[in-house]
Amino acid sequence: MQKVKEILLAQGIEFDEADIVSAASAIGMELDGLNDAEASAIALKVVELKQASGLALSQKDIAAKSRNGNGKLGKNSPRRKSTPPLQGAIAHASQVSNQEIQSLEDVLNVGIDAYTTDKADKLLSTIRNAPKDVVSKFVSKAMEEEADVDSFRAIGDELVAGIFGAQFTNAAE
Incomplete structure (x- = not known):
């Protein structure tokens, strides 16, 4: 004491x-x-x-x-270095965080754009090739059936009507 x-x-x-x-x-x-x-x-x-x-x-x-005698500076010491205010530190951290989020968003947007462009190109290619694929598959199925010419013609008329919405009474005429 x-x-x-x-x-x-x-x-x-x-x-x-x-x-x-x-x-x-x-x-x-x-x-x-x-x-x-x-x-x-x-x-x-x-x-x-x-x-x-x-x-x-x-x-x-x-x-x-x-001045407490142990070499450490007290809270109100004029020799003590001031620390930055908490609000400034929070604002800086928020700015850095927002920059990181924006950077990530930019990267994701580029990646998503490339992905969707690739999928759109594949879908467009599929749509462009669909008539060729349908005809090719039709011919393949028709060859399996080994049916007569009239049955092929009837199937072809149905196919044309289904694809193009047109009704041909006699394609040979």
């Missing part, structure tokens, strides 16, 4: 032993056998509790508490 008292007195902070005991219990430390860092932590907690209870400290006291 003596080390904590010395730190607080050196900084010109008013306190009583109850303040030190409550600060130590608030951060879960025992008052016996404290090292310098632990004593500094308890002293800072005393200051925080005093601020929370409405006892204002002068700027000198606040600046003094930032």
Whole structure:
């Protein structure tokens, strides 16, 4: 407890032993056998509790508490480097994320466009070749049937009517 008292007195902070005991219990430390860092932590907690209870400290006291003796800079130290605001970091991350999404979308659009163009070309080719395929398959089926000329003609008329929607009474005339 003596080390904590010395730190607080050196900084010109008013306190009583109850303040030190409550600060130590608030951060879960025992008052016996404290090292310098632990004593500094308890002293800072005393200051925080005093601020929370409405006892204002002068700027000198606040600046003094930032120098805690362990080589680390306190929160309000003028030598401490400022960190960028959280909003700026969020905006930057959002911008990077949006750029990545746009890049992925561009790649997908190119890939989808190539895929759909290829499928459209294959479909158009299938449609163009359909009459040839129908005739070829018709001839193949007709050869299997070994039917007479009249039956071939009747099947051909049905085929022509089905494909072209035209009705021919006699294709030989």
